[in-house]
């Protein structure tokens with residue numbers, strides 16, 4: 760129990776500092792969603808954010824609007840789309856053009872951030888197409904399911 764209290768205090772501090780750095784007004788919803796994402800350490804869909812928000816249970820509109828404001832200042836980005844749902848995560852270690860690859864296990868559905876991997880940007884494959892952002896998403900089996 761004690762460990763959890765310390766962790767929550769740190770999350771609070773981190774979330775507060777992130778908002779301060781981004782010069783974004785500190786609201787309860789922003790704090791809560793940042794803390795959910797800090798705690799998760801992996802991309803979450805809006806539905807998963809709602810599930811993880813526990814007793815704060817936000818509604819869909821609140822989550823959407825709050826995410827939009829966090830996206831706008833670059834604190835959060837969309838990691839990938841899975842089953843038609845955007846998955847959001849904190850935009851640490853990411854450049855404007857690329858974020859780390861993700862690995863989703865097709866058996867248990869868990870996603871892992873492959874933060875140590877940086878892949879070269881792929882040149883545009885066809886004439887007239889401009890690549891603004893490269894998002895690599897691997898699928899396969901995680902060690903527990905393999």
Ligand SMILES: [Zn+2]
Nearest residue numbers: 864867901904
């Ligand atoms: Zn798995």
Ligand SMILES: [Zn+2]
Nearest residue numbers: 801802848872
């Ligand atoms: Zn990630």
